[in-house]
Amino acid sequence: MGARITLAGESLIAQKLGSQQRLEVARFIFANVPGLDPNAPVDRAAVKPPAAQIVHSYTIPKQNSGFVNPNQVVYSAMLGSDIGDFDWNWIGLETAENVLFAVAYVPLQQKRKNIPPMQLGNNVTRNILVVFDGAQALTGITIDASTWQHDFTIRLKGIDERERLSNRDVFGRACFFGPALQVEKVASGYQLKPGLAYVEGIRVELNSAFPITLPRLPTPVWLHVSLRRELNDVVAGWKVGFDANPVDYIDTAGTRHYCVPLAELTSSTITDARAGEPIDGPLIQHLAARAGDYPQLRARATTKEDVELGNLPNAISDDDTTNSSFILATTKAVNAVRKVLQQAIDKLVSGDTPAGKAKRLETARTLAISGAGVGSTTFDGGSDADIFLTLADSGVRNGVYTKVAVTSKGIVIDGGTLAAQDIPGLDWTKIVSGKPTTLDGYGITNAIPTGATDKRPVLYSAEPGQNYWHGALEIREAKLAGPSQKTFAYAPRMVFHWKETVAGELAMNANGALCWNAQALWHDGNFNPATKADKATTLEGYGITDAIKKGDYGLGSNVAPASPIDNRGLPGGFHYFGEGTTTFAQAVGLINVPYGNSSYSGQLGFQQGGADVRILVRSVTNAGQWTKTRELWHTGNFNPDTKANVSNSLEGYGIVNAIPTGLTNKRPELYAPEAGSAYWHGAMSIREAEAVGNTRQAPEYGPRISFHWKDVVAGGLSMNAAGELLWNGNPLWHGANAPKNTANLAATGRWRCGTTGFMVQWGSVAAKPAVAHSVPFDVAFNGVCFGVITSVNNERTTPDADSGYQVVSKTVTGFTAYRQDFNLTNIGSDSGYTWFAVGI
Structure with missing residues (x-):
């Protein structure tokens, strides 16, 4: 929020600085100011809103005051859900001396108290950052702001540090792009050239030349770079130093400064000490290879000597019969040799060319197999030979076996049926196919399957308790959505279904209320049946004895009871009086209106049987007697056109030759009835307020004429008890009292x-x-x-x-x-x- 220090707060800062006293900001003030524009500039001269507009005051705990840097301190108000209800659009800081120190305007905010189960309260945190020179020292705040309010400062600081280190990996300790921040002499002064540099990963950019003032010559010039906190951000900061060989350091605000040299200056020379690189554009373009000539690349090699093969001969020949150590064979010569060799190999493979003694056998030989099987054939080398093998009888009868016995030679010598001990404890994951997908498939009978079933579990809790994990059965929200979904559609629920007839559900909403078909169920925690009565159609049915029944005193009936209407204790209601002695009237139906006690009442009656309506009224005097009976006027017995309307204004009576009180444009012309200089000789006489005479002589009682320019300005011309003419309380000057320098x-x-x-x-x-x-x-x-x-x-x-x-x-x-x-x-x-x- 955009808070500003008030003029009173600015004055208090100066007073505290002058007297070396600590400035103590004590409380937040929240107010609801009608018609306040949150986008308007804060009126620094304004005072605290009136008490009727102040909705809350919050005393600032010591731990809710922190410093951001030596010139910035922040105060925090944390309003819990136990505070409310109120709205506000004005927030201020007030000091221990009750001085309005700082003010902020905001759009209308709401603060609500937690009132279960009808109202969910809110928590509100509001911070005001105050900036002025020496703020931390003057307020005496020693707590870093990050320690008293959870925020992402640590994480953001980590992000800043990782970015700095990433830049450091790319640019090293220092990297100046071209002539960036190079010291140069201009006329008789010195300045830093504009440009971009990275120092320990911190990006430093100078948009224009920066003049520097040297303390002496010769002198070194160093650049001190840091990441410093500014308001709610972290920015690169730098300054120029002239000390010799400074080392990196941490200042009193905890900020690390990195020092790199820029130049060494004498009266006649400038020695550039920067770690500069000829970068004049994006770094990737600077590093990327381009079409062109790159002197340092080995791709420039164009001769045998370039690739250290200078001893190879340069002569080549297609002649495959040449025998020389200084001539290289071409691929044509090599191909001719390959063809000759390939033809010879092909003849060896086909048998056309004998390979030594490897010719067809002159005498065919017999090849035979014995042992587990027998068989034989003849072979002379002219073609492939096949041996028909007959296995020996192993003694096993022909058949299907679930388990067999095999010799080390792989011969089956026995067979049998699998037993339980023959099946090893296999890892379930080893079975990749043929697994059952149902309980019946595994023969499991003590589990409940999904879908329709008549199996009935008997559940009990593993341990006693009243938390959700102590239940014998736990029903979770849909999709295990957790707190991310609180709508009733995600509620934990059990569904009761009478097939194709009706369905109902028992569920718990996000507030913990048990509901049947989305309607909350009553229990002794939210409903007491002892406070309810059975439904009935009569007062007696409900046991009510202090109510009037239909028909009593003519209520809800077309007949009123005959009553002694002169009785001042008559019950309220409708009554009638026929003939007899009365101070009211004969043949009337009336309404008796009781007062605060039985000694008083009023009556409104309608006389029956006449040619026109008569409405009669009376009440009781303080002497306990009925007043005279009066008849109300109506159009049948009163003509208002013959009367003037009672009014409280001249216009109401039609009078036009008089000046009314209040706002008017009528202008009188006044003159004195006689000549003279005494007060009674004036054309108009202005008296003191309330005509108090000489009993009051305070200025507010003085004779006064008010001047009022609506919504602009107001003034008053008055006379004090000394006979001086005043304008807005200030004496008007004339020849006898004009002021002097x-x-x-x-x-x-x-x-x-x-x-x-x-x-x-x-x-x-x-x-x-x-x-x-x-x-x-x-x-x-x-x-x-x-x-x-x-x-x-x-x-x-x-x-x-x-x-x-x-x-x-x-x-x-x-x-x-x-x-x-x-x-x-x-x-x-x-x-x-x-x-x-x-x-x-």
């Missing part, structure tokens, strides 16, 4: 214009150390101090000052200044300063 021409003095109130004040202050100090004015300005300027007191005969004084804040009673030193190594004479202030 005043002055105090002392060393600390002033001059004030008697007509306008414009005032100039001055004074002199002795030399001060480089800390903030407060200076009071000779007198306070009545309205506002426009500004304060300072001037050093050094004379022409003294050395030039290397210090100046800057005004950091001002009020109508004084100002706060701070000494600034321009040359830290050789501070000259400081004779203090003279100040001048103007205002009204």
Whole structure:
């Protein structure tokens, strides 16, 4: 939110700085200000809203105040679900002195209290970040903001650090793109060239040349780079240093600074110390190979010597009969040799060419097999030979066996049937096919299958308890959605289904209420039947004895009871009186209206039997007697056209020659009835308020004429008890009382214009150390101090000052200044300063 420090808060900062006191922000104020525009700038001069608009006050715990950096502190309000209900659009910080310190405007916000089960409350956290020089020191806050409110600072810091290290892996300790941040001399000064660089992975960009002021020559020039916190972000920060060989360091705010050299300067030379690279565009384009000539690539080799094969001969020949150590055979020569060799190999394979003694056998030989099987054939080498093998009888009868006995030679010598001990404990995953998919398929009878079944489980809990895991049966939400889905469609439910007739469901909603067909079920936790009655059609049926039945006193009936209507204790309701003695009237039906006690009542009656309606009324006096019976007027016994309407205005009576009170454009012309200068001789006489005479002489009782420009300005012309004419309480000047200019021409003095109130004040202050100090004015300005300027007191005969004084804040009673030193190594004479202030 965009909070701003108020003018009162700014003044308090100056006062606390001047008195070296701690600034304590004590509380948040939440208010609902009608018509407040959340997009409008904060009115820094405004005061705290009236009490009727303040909806909540939150005292700030010590742990809810933290610092972001030395010039930024943050305050947090955490409103739990036990607070509410209220809305707000204005939020402010108030100090221990009840000074409105900072204000923010926001769109209308809601805070609701948790009221189970009807209302779900909310938790609200609001932070206000306050920024001013020395904020942490002045407030005395020592807690880092990240320790008192959970946020993603640590994770974000980790992300920043990983990005820095990734850049560091690419660019190394330091990498300056081309001439980026190179020190150069321009005329008599020095500056850094614009450009881009990476220092320890931190990206530093200078968009334009940056002038630097050297403290001396010769001097080294170093760049100090850091990632520093700024508001809610982390940005690259850098500065130029001139110390020799600085090392990386961590400042008091916990920020690490990396130091790399830029240059070594003398009065005549600039030695560039940057780690520069000739990069003038995107890095990938700089590194990527392009079509062209690359001197450092081995692809430039074009001769045998380039690839270290200079000893190879250069002569070649197609002649396969050549026998020389200095001629290389071509592929044509090699192919001719291959054909000759291939033809010879083909003849060996076909048998056309004998391979030594490997010819067809002159005498055929017999090849035979014996042992587990017998067989034989003849072979002379002319063609392939097949041996028909006959196995020997192993003694096993012909048949199908589920298990067999096999010799080491692979011969089956026995067979039998599998027994239970023959089946090993196999890993279930080893069976890849033929697995059953039902309980019956495995022969399992003590489990409940899915789908329709008449199997009935008897469940019990593994341990006692009332938590959800202690139930004998646990029903979960649909799709195990967890807290991501809280709609009733995902509720844990049991469905009751009378096939094709009716279905019902028992489910629990996200609030823990048990429901039947989405309707909450009653139990002794939310319904007490002892407080209910059986339905009936009569009052007696409900046992009600303090109610009026239909027909009593004519209620809900077409006949009223005959009653003694002169009885002042008559029950309220409808009654009638026929003939007899009464102070009201004969033959009337009436309504008796009781009062707060039985001694009083009122009656409204309608007389029956006449040619026209008569409406009669009466009530009871404080003496306990009936008033006279009065008849109400109506169009039959009263003609309003013959009467003037009662009015409270001239216009209501049609009077046009008089001036009404209130807003009017009628203009009188007044004149005095007689000449004279006494108060009774005026054409108009304005008296004191309430005509109090001389018993009240306070200014608010003075005779007054008000001037009012609606919604713009209002003023008043009045006379005080001394006979002075005033405008808005200020005496009007005339020849006898016109103001005169005043002055105090002392060393600390002033001059004030008697007509306008414009005032100039001055004074002199002795030399001060480089800390903030407060200076009071000779007198306070009545309205506002426009500004304060300072001037050093050094004379022409003294050395030039290397210090100046800057005004950091001002009020109508004084100002706060701070000494600034321009040359830290050789501070000259400081004779203090003279100040001048103007205002009204």
